[in-house]
Amino acid sequence: DTEVTQTPKHLVMGMTNKKSLKCEQHMGHRAMYWYKQKAKKPPELMFVYSYEKLSINESVPSRFSPECPNSSLLNLHLHALQPEDSALYLCASNQLGANEQFFGPGTRLTVL
Amino acid sequence: AQKVTQAQTEISVVEKEDVTLDCVYETRDTTYYLFWYKQPPSGELVFLIRRNSFDEQNEISGRYSWNFQKSTSSFNFTITASQVVDSAVYFCALSEARGDYKLSFGAGTTVTVRA
Numbered sequence: 001d002t003e004v005t006q007t008p009k010h011l012v013m014g015m016t017n018k019k020s021l022k023c024e025q026h027m028g029h030r031a032m033y034w035y036k037q038k039a040k041k042p043p044e045l046m047f048v049y050s051y052e053k054l055s056i057n058e059s060v061p062s063r064f065s066p067e068c069p070n071s072s073l074l075n076l077h078l079h080a081l082q083p084e085d086s087a088l089y090l091c092a093s094n095q096l097g098a099n100e101q102f103f104g105p106g107t108r109l110t111v112l
Numbered sequence: 113a114q115k116v117t118q119a120q121t122e123i124s125v126v127e128k129e130d131v132t133l134d135c136v137y138e139t140r141d142t143t144y145y146l147f148w149y150k151q152p153p154s155g156e157l158v159f160l161i162r163r164n165s166f167d168e169q170n171e172i173s174g175r176y177s178w179n180f181q182k183s184t185s186s187f188n189f190t191i192t193a194s195q196v197v198d199s200a201v202y203f204c205a206l207s208e209a210r211g212d213y214k215l216s217f218g219a220g221t222t223v224t225v226r227a
Contacts, residue, residue, distance in 0.1 A: 031212060042203055042217035043157070055212050088155055099145050099213055103157035 004104035023074040023091030032074040035090040118218035133189040135204030143209040152200040
């Protein structure tokens with residue numbers, strides 16, 4: 001299994017809603033990443049989990065809350081988002097030493 | 113600090129033309145990794161190639177080829193005999209070779225191949 005899966009594919013939520021994005025990989029990778037990508041821009045790193053511990057938080061607002069329940073799963077909990085948070089959210093994983101990151105298909109989030 | 117520059121924002125070609133995407137990078141590290149990713153309209157970033165800083169050998173994979181020149185800090189990508197399916201945004205990226213191997217992406221080049 002050489003893929004990263006993400007659910008849901010699309011999500012529409014109001015500013016008072018609470019929702020979660022899910023990412024899963026079964027490649028035995030020990031690092032997992034969340035990126036945010038706005039239209040016509042490159043991905044921006046949000047969080048990195050290394051060996052299931054949060055190692056990088058790129059000054060992301062607290063309305064985004066990551067969670068890594070185990071080495072295969074990565075969640076992103078969303079609460080009280082703003083319309084400007086609408087974007088494509090990408091998850092990635094890598095084996096650290098091997099270095100290339102493998103990306104999931106993303107979740108297209110719309111905040112109304 | 114690491115920086116990747118893709119000077120071409122958009123390139124439009126007719127099918128079967130060759131297209132070259134430029135990538136210039138800056139880093140103080142002596143060991144680093146360079147990548148190219150393809151992002152079709154569906155949104156998923158597809159890994160194309162990784163090159164280590166100590167390996168300047170050029171590479172060819174089918175219609176794709178990469179030219180790594182450390183002397184000019186460039187890692188250019190050529191698509192030969194382009195096809196409509198090559199239409200996508202292409203990102204060049206640079207990674208440190210330590211810690212969490214953070215990726216620094218270029219701004220991306222949108223390639224449109226017309227039939």
